[in-house]
Amino acid sequence: MIASTQTNHPLASVTQEGAKPQAAIDVACSRLKAAGLRITQPRVAILEALIKRAQPASIEQIHSDLADSACDLVTVYRCLAAFQEVGLVRLCYFHNGTSLYQIKLDNENPFHVVSKETNEVEELDAESSAELRAVIGRIQETLKARGYSEVSNLVQFFAQKPKFAGMREQSNVASTPLQAPQRNQAPVIKA
The missing domain is CATH 1.10.10.10 (Winged helix-like DNA-binding domain superfamily/Winged helix DNA-binding domain)
Known part of the structure; x- marks a missing residue:
């Protein structure tokens, strides 16, 4: 039921x-x-x-x-x-x-990921959105402290959607997760 x-x-x-x-x-x-x-x-x-x-x-x-x-x-x-x-x-x-x-x-802007192939739009997950809002908030406060006013932003992500698992295995592409980079560090691939 x-x-x-x-x-x-x-x-x-x-x-x-x-x-x-x-x-x-x-x-x-x-x-x-x-x-x-x-x-x-x-x-x-x-x-x-x-x-x-x-x-x-x-x-x-x-x-x-x-x-x-x-x-x-x-x-x-x-x-x-x-x-x-x-x-x-x-x-x-x-x-x-x-x-x-x-x-x-509401006052929160959602962040989106746009598929480059299909133009399909998806909202970014809540955890990543919260992290982005925190970073953007710090940048906005810094700009206001420097005398800027009416500070706004536009953050948009464009990406190719991952292919289905079968094609990944056929092309021998490793599907290793990325570790989120710390400030001023390059992404690290976990083995």
Whole structure:
């Protein structure tokens, strides 16, 4: 028997995520109001499209998600620019220069790994993200101490996905884990 808390359960989208999008939309709308922006139907539709997506999306993907609404591509561009100004969306890039947008309801930016072959986007694990945030925080504090203001950053990783294990064995490539490098050290391969 499948429990209703499992994501593959037929009602999982209703039981787990049914209330979440509306709460997220409410948070986003309150941030728009606080920034002095009006709440319009196109803005709400774009927010809904962003919230439903688990991964960053291009403007064209977001626009295609809005097929039922009367929202043109120019409106999507303008709304996303306004959302970015108030810190409601995060802009990231593919290695080919494509701009992607992701909803940002909290203050933590997720870090992503983009597949060079498929352009698939995955979030970095929580432990690595926490380490990156700590390093970035130290750098930001150093820059502020030197007099810089409005410090921001954009960290994006691009990588080739590992091939499946069978191909690795056929090509005699050793699958040895990497040890995380310490500051100012090169990576060390464990034998």
